[in-house]
Amino acid sequence: MAPLPTSIDDTLKLLSAGSYVADRSLATVVFLALRMGRPILLEGEAGVGKTEIAKVLSKVLGRTLIRLQCYEGLDVSSAVYEWNYAGQMMAIRLAEAEGAVDRARLEDDVFSEHYLVKRPLLQALAPDVAGPPVLLIDELDRTDEAFEAFLLEVLSDFQVTIPELGVIKAEHPPIVIVTSNRTREIHDALKRRCLYHWVGYPNAERELQILKAKAPRAPARLSREIVGFVQAIRSQDLFKAPGVAETLDWASALVELDAVALDPAIVSDTLGVLLKYQDDIQRMQGSRVKAILDEVKAGATAKA
Amino acid sequence: MDAPSPTANDGGKLAENIAYFARALREAGLPVGPGSVLDALAAVEAARVGTREDFYWTLHAVFVKKHEHSDVFAQAFRIFWRRKALIEKIISTMSPATPPSRNEKERKPDAGSLRAAQALLKQDKPPEPQEEQKEEFSARLTVSEREILQGKDFAQMTAEEIARAQRAIAALTLPDDRVLTRRMTPSVQGLRIDLRRSLRKSLRAGGAVIELARMERATRRPPVVALCDISGSMAEYTRLFLHFLHTLTDARRRVHTFLFGTRLTNVTRALKSRDPDEALALCSAQVQDWSGGTRIATCLHEFNREWSRRVLGQGAVVLLFTDGLERDGAADLAVEMDRLHRSCRRLVWLNPLLRYDGFEAKAQGIRAMLPHVDEFRPIHNLQSMETLVKALAAEGSVEADPRRWLRRVA
Numbered sequence: 001m002a003p004l005p006t007s008i009d010d011t012l013k014l015l016s017a018g019s020y021v022a023d024r025s026l027a028t029v030v031f032l033a034l035r036m037g038r039p040i041l042l043e044g045e046a047g048v049g050k051t052e053i054a055k056v057l058s059k060v061l062g063r064t065l066i067r068l069q070c071y072e073g074l075d076v077s078s079a080v081y082e083w084n085y086a087g088q089m090m091a092i093r094l095a096e097a098e099g100a101v102d103r104a105r106l107e108d109d110v111f112s113e114h115y116l117v118k119r120p121l122l123q124a125l126a127p128d129v130a131g132p133p134v135l136l137i138d139e140l141d142r143t144d145e146a147f148e149a150f151l152l153e154v155l156s157d158f159q160v161t162i163p164e165l166g167v168i169k170a171e172h173p174p175i176v177i178v179t180s181n182r183t184r185e186i187h188d189a190l191k192r193r194c195l196y197h198w199v200g201y202p203n204a205e206r207e208l209q210i211l212k213a214k215a216p217r218a219p220a221r222l223s224r225e226i227v228g229f230v231q232a233i234r235s236q237d238l239f240k241a242p243g244v245a246e247t248l249d250w251a252s253a254l255v256e257l258d259a260v261a262l263d264p265a266i267v268s269d270t271l272g273v274l275l276k277y278q279d280d281i282q283r284m285q286g287s288r289v290k291a292i293l294d295e296v297k298a299g300a301t302a303k304a
Numbered sequence: 305m306d307a308p309s310p311t312a313n314d315g316g317k318l319a320e321n322i323a324y325f326a327r328a329l330r331e332a333g334l335p336v337g338p339g340s341v342l343d344a345l346a347a348v349e350a351a352r353v354g355t356r357e358d359f360y361w362t363l364h365a366v367f368v369k370k371h372e373h374s375d376v377f378a379q380a381f382r383i384f385w386r387r388k389a390l391i392e393k394i395i396s397t398m399s400p401a402t403p404p405s406r407n408e409k410e411r412k413p414d415a416g417s418l419r420a421a422q423a424l425l426k427q428d429k430p431p432e433p434q435e436e437q438k439e440e441f442s443a444r445l446t447v448s449e450r451e452i453l454q455g456k457d458f459a460q461m462t463a464e465e466i467a468r469a470q471r472a473i474a475a476l477t478l479p480d481d482r483v484l485t486r487r488m489t490p491s492v493q494g495l496r497i498d499l500r501r502s503l504r505k506s507l508r509a510g511g512a513v514i515e516l517a518r519m520e521r522a523t524r525r526p527p528v529v530a531l532c533d534i535s536g537s538m539a540e541y542t543r544l545f546l547h548f549l550h551t552l553t554d555a556r557r558r559v560h561t562f563l564f565g566t567r568l569t570n571v572t573r574a575l576k577s578r579d580p581d582e583a584l585a586l587c588s589a590q591v592q593d594w595s596g597g598t599r600i601a602t603c604l605h606e607f608n609r610e611w612s613r614r615v616l617g618q619g620a621v622v623l624l625f626t627d628g629l630e631r632d633g634a635a636d637l638a639v640e641m642d643r644l645h646r647s648c649r650r651l652v653w654l655n656p657l658l659r660y661d662g663f664e665a666k667a668q669g670i671r672a673m674l675p676h677v678d679e680f681r682p683i684h685n686l687q688s689m690e691t692l693v694k695a696l697a698a699e700g701s702v703e704a705d706p707r708r709w710l711r712r713v714a
Contacts, residue, residue, distance in 0.1 A: 071486075072485065072486055072618065073485055073486020073487045075487055075488070077500075083499075083500060083503070085499040085500070085503060088503055089503070089514070092506070092507070092514075096512070103507070103510050106507065106510075107507050110503070110507060141617070142617075144485065144487070144524070144618075145557070146487070164504075181613075182613070182614050183613055183614060183617035183618075184527075184558075184614060184615065184617050184618065185614070237609075239608070239609065239643070279639075279643070
């Protein structure tokens, strides 16, 4: 179990050790969250590395990663706990076969921890030899308000109430990371309990660092051009601008194609890796690609 | 017509006055039942009220159950429990000799006080008022008035009629449209077996018999997103439509409202404040382009880019409220409408221009938008608003089919 970072610089170092290139604001939030034991709420466009933070933290801190993927209709029985009904029925029948049935005792026996099936949230509250786990509640905006309201108890007191069993409280609170793509607004009550951070697109310098860390096989010149091009089309009027994940995908696609530099033909052929909406692809296709590419190359030579 | 005077030492009078006060609060919109009148009496007696402030907070503790009601209560209290001179003033405005005061508009009081004052005026009325006066002061609409208002175009209404229409809107039965969710809820006739409840029930009876409990899919109301044109050509309709949206926002949880003229403004939070007057005042404070021009395509583009993914999730219904008179860029408009249509579950276009019998979908903007909407409906009077409410609860109908209008011109 690695020790928790003691300063913001430490946190930055820790994250880059997990090959996550973070900016200082994000490192600050992560540091505060670890220090204060508060959940982090990360919002941002798809593919900017929100989920990745949880993965990296669990890796560099040597903690277990427990992931709860949210979806519409997510309920307590798949997020927190479920009873082992078959086992319970067996227990009831066995008690009957033995003869005397003490109702109070039977109820205690049947609704005991023995028959409890733990789901992610409950697992995250259980003690772990590697230290409190990292709990990733991914894409919270996909579930409904009812579940969000349920999370309030978990996120503020790190406890879960099971009617048949009582309150289960974590001895050491887990490191909680909540992400949202903002397909709807998260309620203020939940936001109030978290440290909030908006994860934006990285600037050119940081994106180049990310590319170096994550796609080391890409030649330096190609990397520079990729970053330049992606940065340029993000400022275009697109329905969905490409995220960092798309940049990395594109880089590895170009490496597979043995490209050493960008040219209009290869960009047009691989644009589908970068842009995921037909309108956007159509808008960028043809002369626009060439114009942007020329600009990027001119900028690169000017700098060099 | 005995004026209620706050003489706290006289037990009989006090009871009467509290009952009057409770009625006033009820008229002002607070949910005050007869039970709370008894509670209030008991509380005032128990608290041995000495000062006015104690009295205030004692009644407040009993009558106010929601934070939003505090302001209305404060105003009602101030007006009701004032010394005689002012009560007499209220009475004088009520007397048949002087016509009912028309100065409501000039002294624009802060939210809630107008309603509290109106409620008090109404309640302090002489015991046997003449019929006309009743009409003047009635907060609810009588049947005949209602009928006239029903068909009247919003644009032709006087200020008073608009006020009445607003009340009628507030009283509308709102759509009860529901979509299935993936969540389960207990049900007697459900198809699936709820094992957890079954086991608990069985254990309660000693575990001898396992009686199966059942469950079914839960339903919920889909979110509503309203895009509302506030350009000059729509001015007469926008205010009442906003009242409609406020009522809707009040009744269900997920209603998002955007106003657009030359730019897009999100007024969802403003409309969330409970008092309609306050909500609308907040809206207009936020918007910079009231009654200006329209750039529908630009605003829709902004909505699609910035907001559609944030508010159109989970099966939203979009109410697009505009006359569709776009001067430039019909091609862009079609593209944006297409994108909007594909991002939501149902797109309903509400167009007050449909009030004209001879309406034809000839304008360029209208022709560009029509192919991309699911329904095309009028929204110029109370009747059409009621039809809309019914339509939201039901599935699409023939008379709102946009293709009908396109065919007619073709």
